[in-house]
Amino acid sequence: MTISRFQGRVWVLQDQEGRLIEDIDTDQIYHNAFLHITDIGQMGPYALGNLEGWKDFASKARPGDIVVAGRNFGAGSSRQQAVDCFLALGVRLVLAPSFAAIYYRNAVNSGFPVLTCSGLGALVKNGTIRTGDVLSIDAAAGEGRTIDRPAEFRVEPMGRVQQDIFQAGNLFAYGKAIIKP
Amino acid sequence: MGLTVIEKIIQAHSRDEVRPGGIVWLDLDIRSARDFGGPNVVKNYEKEYGAEPPADASKTLFTFDLCVPACSLKYADNQQVCRNFARKHSLRVFDVDRGIGSHALIEEGLAPANSTVVGTDSHLNILGAVGSFGQGMGDVDITFAFRTGRTWFEVPGSVQVVLKGTPSPAASAKDLTLFLCRELSTKRIALKSAEFFGEAVRELTLAGRITLCSMITEMAGIIGFIPECSAAARSEVEGFGGRPAQAFGPDPDAAYDEVVTLDVTGLPPLAAAPPSPNTVQEVARLKGTRIDSAFIGSCTNGRTEDFEAACRVLNGRRVKDGVMLKVVPATRRVYEDMLRAGLVEELFRSGAIIVNPGCGGCAEGHVGLTGKGEVQISTGNRNFPGKQGQGLTYLAGPAVVAASAVAGCIAAPEDL
Numbered sequence: 001m002t003i004s005r006f007q008g009r010v011w012v013l014q015d016q017e018g019r020l021i022e023d024i025d026t027d028q029i030y031h032n033a034f035l036h037i038t039d040i041g042q043m044g045p046y047a048l049g050n051l052e053g054w055k056d057f058a059s060k061a062r063p064g065d066i067v068v069a070g071r072n073f074g075a076g077s078s079r080q081q082a083v084d085c086f087l088a089l090g091v092r093l094v095l096a097p098s099f100a101a102i103y104y105r106n107a108v109n110s111g112f113p114v115l116t117c118s119g120l121g122a123l124v125k126n127g128t129i130r131t132g133d134v135l136s137i138d139a140a141a142g143e144g145r146t147i148d149r150p151a152e153f154r155v156e157p158m159g160r161v162q163q164d165i166f167q168a169g170n171l172f173a174y175g176k177a178i179i180k181p
Numbered sequence: 182m183g184l185t186v187i188e189k190i191i192q193a194h195s196r197d198e199v200r201p202g203g204i205v206w207l208d209l210d211i212r213s214a215r216d217f218g219g220p221n222v223v224k225n226y227e228k229e230y231g232a233e234p235p236a237d238a239s240k241t242l243f244t245f246d247l248c249v250p251a252c253s254l255k256y257a258d259n260q261q262v263c264r265n266f267a268r269k270h271s272l273r274v275f276d277v278d279r280g281i282g283s284h285a286l287i288e289e290g291l292a293p294a295n296s297t298v299v300g301t302d303s304h305l306n307i308l309g310a311v312g313s314f315g316q317g318m319g320d321v322d323i324t325f326a327f328r329t330g331r332t333w334f335e336v337p338g339s340v341q342v343v344l345k346g347t348p349s350p351a352a353s354a355k356d357l358t359l360f361l362c363r364e365l366s367t368k369r370i371a372l373k374s375a376e377f378f379g380e381a382v383r384e385l386t387l388a389g390r391i392t393l394c395s396m397i398t399e400m401a402g403i404i405g406f407i408p409e410c411s412a413a414a415r416s417e418v419e420g421f422g423g424r425p426a427q428a429f430g431p432d433p434d435a436a437y438d439e440v441v442t443l444d445v446t447g448l449p450p451l452a453a454a455p456p457s458p459n460t461v462q463e464v465a466r467l468k469g470t471r472i473d474s475a476f477i478g479s480c481t482n483g484r485t486e487d488f489e490a491a492c493r494v495l496n497g498r499r500v501k502d503g504v505m506l507k508v509v510p511a512t513r514r515v516y517e518d519m520l521r522a523g524l525v526e527e528l529f530r531s532g533a534i535i536v537n538p539g540c541g542g543c544a545e546g547h548v549g550l551t552g553k554g555e556v557q558i559s560t561g562n563r564n565f566p567g568k569q570g571q572g573l574t575y576l577a578g579p580a581v582v583a584a585s586a587v588a589g590c591i592a593a594p595e596d597l
Binding site: 032 | 204216218221222224225229255256259300301302303316317318319320321322324325329333334367372398399401403410448457459544545563566567568
C-alpha cells in the first residue's frame with residue numbers, strides 16, 4: 001500500500017518577531033551533550049532542546065505533529081540523532097523551504113518524511129499556516145492544504161528514491177530488495 | 182558537454198548516468214565511523230546484518246577523535262563497542278591517540294585524489310583539499326556503506342567561484358575562508374559542489390586548502406575543490422606517502438549552474454561573531470572585545486603551519502593573566518612535528534594548555550566547554566548557540582587568536 005497523505009497539527013518554528021527560523025543547526029535540534037545515546041527510544045526528550053524559545057518542544061509535541069521550519073533546516077553535523085529524536089516523539093514530518101544536505105539524506109534513509117515547500121516563508125508571514133493548525137499534505141501529488149481555514153499550497157513532491165525508501169520503511173529494507181552486497 | 186570535478190569523480194565510481202540532479206549508486210573507497218556515530222553504526226549493523234561481514238574489511242575503519250581518551254563512562258563504553266566490532270570483523274581502528282580522522286586519512290594516504298570517502302563527520306568534505314570526494318553521513322548511511330560498500334547519491338550541480346585580486350599580507354587562509362562564509366552565506370553554494378579558482382587559492386598550501394575546504398559545510402555546500410595547485414602543495418600531499426594521483430580538473434566546457442566572481446583585493450583579517458560562521462566582520466571592528474579563553478586547533482586550523490603562525494605572533498610573549506589559551510594539534514603526526522620544531526615548548530612557555538590530538542574544543546570533546554557569559558575566540562569552524570557550551574564564540578585565524586590571547590581582548594597581531 002502506498003502512503004503519501006499526511007495530516008497533523010502544526011508547530012511553526014518562529015522567532016520572537018514571528019519569523020520562520022532559518023539555518024537551525026543540529027546542535028539546536030539535538031545537542032552534542034547527548035550524542036552518547038544510541039537507543040532511539042531515549043532521544044525524544046532532547047528534541048529542539050537547544051533552540052531558543054523551543055526548549056520545551058518535547059513536552060508539548062504529540063505523535064502525528066508536523067514541524068514547520070525555515071530554510072537550511074538541519075545545518076551542521078551528521079548526527080542521525082537529529083532525525084531520530086523526532087521519530088522518538090512520533091513527529092510525522094518536517095516541512096521547510098530547504099534542508100541541509102546531510103540532514104536530508106539522514107531523514108530519507110530513516111524513512112522520515114522531510115518535505116520541501118519553497119513558499120513556506122510567505123505562507124507563515126501572511127498567516128496561512130499558524131501553530132496549532134491542522135495541515136493535510138499529499139506528498140506524491142505535491143499538494144498541501146489547511147483544514148480549518150480553506151487554503152491550498154504547493155509542496156515539492158517526494159523524489160523517486162525518497163518515495164521508494166519511505167515506502168520500504170528505511171534504507172536497510174530498501175537496500176535488501178534492490179542491492180546484493 | 183564537459184564534466185565538472187565532482188561529476189568526474191562520481192562517473193569513475195558509478196555505472197549510472199551522471200547528470201546534476203540525477204541519482205546514482207556510488208562505489209565508496211573508504212567507509213568510516215567515529216566515536217560519535219560509530220556505536221550507533223554498530224548497533225544498526227548488528228540489528229540489520231547480524232554476523233554478516235562488511236563488504237571489504239580493508240576499506241572499513243573507525244577513527245576515534247572526539248572524546249579522546251574518553252572522559253565519561255558512556256564514551257568509554259561506546260568506544261569499546263566499536264573496538265569489539267572492529268576486532269570481530271578485522272577492521273582497522275585509528276584509536277584515541279591518532280587525532281582527527283579526516284586528517285589521519287590524508288596522512289595515511291587513504292584519501293588519494295579522485296577517491297570517494299564517507300564517514301560520520303560532517304566536515305569529511307575537508308578531503309576536497311586533496312581532490313577526494315569526502316562526505317559526512319549519518320549512522321544509517323554509514324551502516325549500509327559498511328555492509329555494501331555503496332550508497333545512493335544525488336549528483337550535485339557545480340558552482341564556479343572565481344577570486345580576483347590579492348588579499349592583504351595580514352590575511353590568512355582562514356580570513357579568506359571567513360570572507361567566503363560571509364559572501365556565499367548558506368545560499369550561493371547550498372547543496373552544490375564548489376570549484377574555487379584564482380591566484381588567492383592557487384597558491385594555498387595543504388593546510389590552507391584544508392582550512393578553506395573544511396568550512397564548505399558552513400556554507401551549506403556539498404564539497405569544495407581547488408583544481409589549480411601549486412607544486413609545493415602537491416609535493417606536500419605526496420610526501421605523506423599517499424598514492425600520488427593527478428586530481429581531476431574540470432573540462433574546459435564543463436557546465437556550471439553559476440559562476441560567482443568575488444574580489445579579495447586587500448582582504449583584512451576577519452572574524453565570525455556569534456551567532457553563526459556567516460556573521461563575519463573585520464577584526465578591526467571587533468577590536469577590544471574582552472575574551473576569557475582562546476582555542477587553537479580543530480580540523481580547520483590544527484596543522485603545524487597554524488601553530489607556527491600562532492608562535493610567530495606570540496614571539497616569546499605570555500598570554501594575558503586570566504586568559505586560557507587551549508592548543509590541540511590535529512593529529513599525532515602534527516604533534517610530533519610541533520615537538521621537533523620547538524613549537525610545543527614555545528606555546529608552553531607562553532602559558533598555553535597543550536593537550537593530545539583530536540577534535541577537542543568543538544562539540545563536547547576532550548577540551549573544555551565555555552560557561553555562561555564566557556567569551557572565547559577560536560580557530561574552529563562553528564559558533565552556533567550552545568555548540569561549545571553556554572558562552573559566546575568568535576571564529577578567527579591562528580594569528581588573530583594568538584594576538585587576542587596576549588591582549589586579553591580581540592586583537593590583530595599589529596595591535597600588540
